[in-house]
Every structure is written in structure tokens, then in C-alpha cells.
Amino acid sequence: MKSNLIKALFISCIFVALCSCEPEKKKRVLNLPQTDLAMENMIPMPMKVIPTNSGFALDKFTAIYTSENADGFPEVGKFLSEKIHAKTLLDISVNVEEISGREGVIYINQSDSLELNAPEAYQLYITKDSIILNSNTAAGAFRGVQTIRQIIPETPIDTVAPYKVWNIPTGKIIDNPVFEYRGSMLDVARHFFSVEDVKKYIDLLAYYKYNVLHLHLSDDQGWRIEIKSWPKLTEIGGSTEVGGKSGGFYTQEEYTDLVNYAAQRHIMIVPEIDMPGHTNAASVSYPFLNGNGKEVKLYTGMRVGFSTFDTRKDTTYAFIDDVVREISAITPGPYFHIGGDESHVTKKKDYIYFVEKVEKIVQKYGKRMIGWDEIATADIDSTSISQFWSSKENADLAIKKNMKIIMSPAKKAYLDMEYDTLSKHGLHWAGYIPTDTAYVWSPETYEGIPLENILGIEAPLWSETISTIDELEYLAFPRAIGYAELSWSTPENRDWEKYKVRLANQAPFLDRMNVKYYPSPLIDWKKSKYTYKEIQKD
Numbered sequence: 291m292k293s294n295l296i297k298a299l300f301i302s303c304i305f306v307a308l309c310s311c312e313p314e315k316k317k318r319v320l321n322l323p324q325t326d327l328a329m330e331n332m333i334p335m336p337m338k339v340i341p342t343n344s345g346f347a348l349d350k351f352t353a354i355y356t357s358e359n360a361d362g363f364p365e366v367g368k369f370l371s372e373k374i375h376a377k378t379l380l381d382i383s384v385n386v387e388e389i390s391g392r393e394g395v396i397y398i399n400q401s402d403s404l405e406l407n408a409p410e411a412y413q414l415y416i417t418k419d420s421i422i423l424n425s426n427t428a429a430g431a432f433r434g435v436q437t438i439r440q441i442i443p444e445t446p447i448d449t450v451a452p453y454k455v456w457n458i459p460t461g462k463i464i465d466n467p468v469f470e471y472r473g474s475m476l477d478v479a480r481h482f483f484s485v486e487d488v489k490k491y492i493d494l495l496a497y498y499k500y501n502v503l504h505l506h507l508s509d510d511q512g513w514r515i516e517i518k519s520w521p522k523l524t525e526i527g528g529s530t531e532v533g534g535k536s537g538g539f540y541t542q543e544e545y546t547d548l549v550n551y552a553a554q555r556h557i558m559i560v561p562e563i564d565m566p567g568h569t570n571a572a573s574v575s576y577p578f579l580n581g582n583g584k585e586v587k588l589y590t591g592m593r594v595g596f597s598t599f600d601t602r603k604d605t606t607y608a609f610i611d612d613v614v615r616e617i618s619a620i621t622p623g624p625y626f627h628i629g630g631d632e633s634h635v636t637k638k639k640d641y642i643y644f645v646e647k648v649e650k651i652v653q654k655y656g657k658r659m660i661g662w663d664e665i666a667t668a669d670i671d672s673t674s675i676s677q678f679w680s681s682k683e684n685a686d687l688a689i690k691k692n693m694k695i696i697m698s699p700a701k702k703a704y705l706d707m708e709y710d711t712l713s714k715h716g717l718h719w720a721g722y723i724p725t726d727t728a729y730v731w732s733p734e735t736y737e738g739i740p741l742e743n744i745l746g747i748e749a750p751l752w753s754e755t756i757s758t759i760d761e762l763e764y765l766a767f768p769r770a771i772g773y774a775e776l777s778w779s780t781p782e783n784r785d786w787e788k789y790k791v792r793l794a795n796q797a798p799f800l801d802r803m804n805v806k807y808y809p810s811p812l813i814d815w816k817k818s819k820y821t822y823k824e825i826q827k828d
């Protein structure tokens with residue numbers, strides 16, 4: 291594969307030498323305006339940015355070449371080409387041998403350099419003549435591609451050339467995330483969201499370098515994933531949602547489609563089946579599971595903490611075994627989330643017994659268990675992971691057990707909290723979370739949880755108050771963009787005043803993606819000079 295690249299480089303040099311007299315292709319003599327890579331609106335902010343102040347001309351002569359035999363690299367090249375098209379309407383070829391007419395080239399290289407010895411590290415070298423993106427893994431290359439997307443200007447520059455030129459600032463970027471787990475959770479149980487909606491959310495997360503989407507697939511109000519051995523879960527348990535409208539569910543094929551779509555964007559899906567509480571929908575479908583002693587019926591309200599599985603029945607665990615087995619079989623990622631929160635009507639000793647038994651089932655199917663912070667009250671393995679949402683006491687128990695912790699403190703990281711008293715959607719039991727509060731905190735030091743225990747950050751979006759993609763976007767954006775920076779960028783590279791400007795400049799992207807973000811009054815949102823439609827017209 292390297293030989294192909296060398297060949298491409300060689301041919302392009304000869305070509306440049308031969309053609310430098312041809313006026314049409316002489317774009318390097320175009321006077322590209324000075325640039326400053328350090329002033330670009332990149333989010334998350336990369337680790338190091340070293341500007342060299344000239345410009346790489348992205349135009350119809352540009353081509354992309356990738357390491358061809360390195361796993362996933364050609365796909366990353368194609369992804370970049372598609373996204374360049376979406377932004378500029380340019381058609382950029384990928385790994386096409388014939389390079390006549392090609393001048394500036396983008397190389398996406400698999401590199402074994404020691405400097406890139408981290409799973410998602412990448413380096414970008416942008417000169418007047420080429421963009422070289424080096425990474426050890428396709429995941430790292432994919433993250434680097436997001437950086438390239440973000441520094442392509444929204445509009446072409448004015449040149450005398452008879453074709454359009456986008457002036458990409460030159461310089462060097464050295465980048466690597468602080469946290470290995472950078473996620474958002476979507477609650478598709480309280481209100482169901484279609485495959486198409488979830489894909490759009492995945493696209494937006496990918497642009498900001500997230501690598502995890504946690505799907506909350508079951509709760510009192512709905513069961514959202516087909517389990518072939520227990521069909522009533524979706525027939526009955528999936529039939530409704532909060533507010534009483536009809537619900538929905540993903541077939542295993544649809545779930546697999548989501549898993550693959552996310553994987554193409556180097557995002558892993560973490561499935562959650564919430565238990566032993568939050569299980570009304572399962573118990574309506576199969577009443578033997580119910581442990582609260584009451585008659586179960588479909589529930590479409592917003593209360594929590596009233597349901598529980600019967601934790602002392604063998605059949606309950608046979609059921610859970612099937613559910614974990616079927617979902618694990620179609621989930622390539624290493625994690626299975628068992629919920630475990632707010633089991634207010636499960637006796638403490640039953641809760642502990644339950645979590646310990648379910649941990650074994652999860653491990654039997656080759657997965658690592660994640661659960662909300664309450665699971666650390668049980669005697670579980672250090673390999674299991676606690677998701678901190680409210681209890682410092684539970685976090686301390688997890689630390690004592692040497693467990694890893696995912697940081698999702700409700701007061702800071704809950705995407706379903708209202709921005710302020712005027713918010714159109716959301717709850718406020720953990721407080722209001724305006725755009726600055728969401729950004730100005732340190733997951734590295736929050737509540738004194740030791741850094742070595744922190745696996746990463748996750749921003750959960752509970753859906754009691756939202757039922758459409760527009761409403762989802764209102765709560766998630768712009769805050770999810772800030773969490774992306776908190777989980778990727780070093781504390782030295784985070785500063786609200788500077789971030790605010792970079793965030794304001796996300797508006798053209800969000801508009802182009804038709805994202806109905808909350809236009810926070812704290813941000814001086816940028817209006818784009820040209821609309822996307824205008825670029826398309828001429």
C-alpha cells in the first residue's frame with residue numbers, strides 16, 4: 291500500500307513539473323490570502339496547533355489518496371470526499387490511479403510512528419501543496435478527517451480562477467483525546483426515535499469526535515428492541531410511550547443497521563436494558579417478571595421508581611440470560627449496560643443479589659458490565675464500570691473497588707435539564723444548565739474523583755419531555771458540543787471566552803445540517819454570508 295502512495299507522490303511530482311506552464315492548473319500562483327490555523331473554529335480544540343499562515347487550495351483538482359491495505363483507511367478517505375462534496379459540491383476522487391489534472395493532494399496515511407501510539411491520535415501537516423493526515427488507526431484518521439472538515443471555509447475565496455477555491459489554512463496539528471470514552475446517551479424508551487433520527491444524531495456526534503452512543507432501550511414506558519425469544523416485549527411493551535401515543539421498537543436488523551452506521555463513524559453503541567427497576571414495560575409483557583406485588587398495566591406517565599423485577603425467581607434470570615445473549619450477539623462493542631438506577635421498590639438485599647447475578651450473565655456473554663452509580667453498592671468486579679450521575683457515596687464505593695467511572699453528573703452533564711426558566715423542553719430536578727454551566731467545569735477534578743478512575747464522560751439525553759428530532763436537537767445542541775470538548779481537549783486548551791467564539795461559528799454547520807439548536811443568548815451566533823443553497827446555485 292505504501293508503494294501506491296509513493297507512486298502517487300512520484301507521478302504527481304512529475305506531473306506538476308510538466309504542467310507548471312499550463313495556465314488553467316496554475317493555482318499555486320493564485321494569491322491565497324494569509325491564514326491563521328490557530329484562529330480556526332475547531333471543536334474540540336486540538337492538543338497542539340502550529341500555524342504557518344499560507345493556504346492549501348481545495349478545488350476541483352484536489353484528490354484524496356489513502357493507505358489502501360490498512361484496515362478502514364480507504365473508507366475514511368471516501369467519507370472525507372462525501373463530506374467535502376456536502377460542503378462545497380466538489381467531486382474529489384479517492385485512490386484513483388490516474389492523477390492527470392491533480393495538483394493539491396490529501397494523503398491519509400497509516401503510520402506506525404511512536405508519536406501516534408494511542409488509538410485515536412492523529413497528526414495533520416497542511417502545506418500549500420498537500421495535506422498529510424497520519425494516524426496509526428482508521429479511528430484516528432477518522433477523527434483527523436473531522437478536523438479537516440472543520441477548517442474548510444464555509445465559502446470559497448474570490449480568485450481570478452474560473453473555478454472555485456477553498457483556502458485551507460496551513461500548519462501542523464498534533465492531536466489526541468484526553469478521555470478514551472466520549473459519549474452521549476439517548477433515551478429511546480420514554481419516547482421512541484426512528485432509525486433515521488438516531489442516524490442524524492450519530493452524524494452530529496461524529497463531527498465533534500464522540501466515540502460512544504449509549505442507547506437506553508428499555509424503561510417503564512417502553513421496550514424498544516426486538517428479542518426473538520420473548521416477542522411480547524415489543525408487541526406489548528413497545529406499543530406505547532410517554533403521553534400515550536404509539537411507541538415503536540427496533541428490529542434486530544434495524545439495530546444492526548444502527549450499529550454498522552455508527553461503526554462507519556468510529557462510534558460504538560452501548561446498549562442498555564434498565565433493571566431491576568424501570569421495568570414496567572417488560573413486566574406488562576411477561577407478568578411473571580413483576581416483583582412489586584401489584585397488577586401491571588401499560589404506563590405512559592413520567593414517574594420513576596415504582597417498578598421492579600422479581601429478583602428471587604430463577605425464571606427472571608433465564609429471561610435476562612436470553613435478553614443479554616441476543617443483544618450481545620449483535621453488539622460488537624465490549625460493553626453491556628444493565629441500568630440499575632432508582633430501584634426504589636426493590637429491597638436493598640434483593641437489589642445487591644440481583645446486580646451480582648446479572649454481572650455474571652453479562653460476563654458470560656463476553657461483555658463488561660456498566661451500570662448507573664447505584665451498582666457499586668453490590669459486590670462486583672473491578673472490571674465493571676459505574677456511571678456517576680448523582681451519588682458521591684456510590685462513586686466512593688466504586689473507587690474502593692478500583693472500578694472505572696463514567697462521568698455524567700446530572701447537575702452538569704444532563705442534556706435533558708432546562709437551560710433556564712424559559713426553556714421550551716426539559717426538566718429541572720438537578721437544576722438549570724445554561725450553555726456556559728455545561729462547559730465550565732472540570733470532569734478531571736469533579737467531586738474529587740481520582741483521574742485514574744475516570745474512563746470518560748457521557749452526556750445523557752432523557753426523553754420524557756421530547757418526542758421529535760427538533761426537540762431532541764433543542765436540548766442536545768449546543769450543549770453536546772461543549773461536552774465533546776470537555777472529553778477530548780486538555781484543561782489548558784479549554785476557556786469559555788475563546789470557546790464561545792468557536793461555538794458561535796458552528797452556526798453555519800448546524801444550519802446546513804438543519805439542526806434546530808437552542809440559540810443561547812450567551813452566544814453571538816454567526817450568520818453565514820452565503821447560504822448553502824447559494825453555493826449550490828452557482
Ligand code: TNX
Pocket residue numbers: 594631632662679704706717752753754
Ligand atoms: C433520573 S439519571 C433517571 C432517569 C430520568 C432522569 C430524568 C438516572 C440514572 N435515572 O430515569 O429519565 O432522571 O432527568
